[in-house]
Amino acid sequence: MQRTKRSVPRKVPLTSLSAHPKLHWPPGLEPNPPWTGPGAEVPDPSHIVLTKVELVEADKRAPRHLTLTGTYHGNVYRTTFRVDDDALLTNLWEMLRKCIGEPIYEAGSHQVDRTLRMA
Numbered sequence: 001m002q003r004t005k006r007s008v009p010r011k012v013p014l015t016s017l018s019a020h021p022k023l024h025w026p027p028g029l030e031p032n033p034p035w036t037g038p039g040a041e042v043p044d045p046s047h048i049v050l051t052k053v054e055l056v057e058a059d060k061r062a063p064r065h066l067t068l069t070g071t072y073h074g075n076v077y078r079t080t081f082r083v084d085d086d087a088l089l090t091n092l093w094e095m096l097r098k099c100i101g102e103p104i105y106e107a108g109s110h111q112v113d114r115t116l117r118m119a
Contacts, residue, residue: 014111014112014119015111015112015113015114016108016109016110016111016112017095017108017109017111017112017116018105018109020112020114020116022083022084023084023092024082024084025108026045026104026105026108027079027081027104028043028048028079028104029045031082032079032082033079033080034079035072035078035079036077036078036079037072037075037076037077037078038076039075041075043072043073043075043077044072045079046103046104046105046108047072047103047104047105048070048071048072048077048103048104049070049071049101049102049103049104050068050069050096050099050100050101050102050103050104050107051069051076051100051101052067052068052069052070052100053066053067053068053069053093053100054066054067054069055090056080062080063082064086064089065080065081065082066081066089066093066096067079067080067081068080068081068096070104088115091115091116091117095110095112095116095117095118098118
């Protein structure tokens with residue numbers, strides 16, 4: 001008997017990363033700290049090009065979070081990024097590592113499921 005393949009509709013629809021209910025997107029806006037760099041300029045967070053994503057484990061000073069590094073007009077900027085559900089942090093780290101080289105607004109437009117895995 002021949003087997004047929006058909007698509008199965010998702011039970012939970014995909015959403016863009018920027019619209020995920022457990023995130024405060026884009027990085028660099030409240031409640032996350034602003035991007036900091038060489039001067040007093042605070043860049044537009046959505047136009048920073050992501051260059052590095054690090055997962056920082058919890059210590060006495062701070063809970064687990066991501067440290068994001070990006071460039072804006074040739075200058076290097078950094079910020080930290082936390083999520084409401086700590087279980088999602090590892091998936092977010094893996095997902096954002098695939099977005100290196102993209103502006104933050106492009107990274108936020110990727111479709112993800114509720115566990116922050118890219119579709």
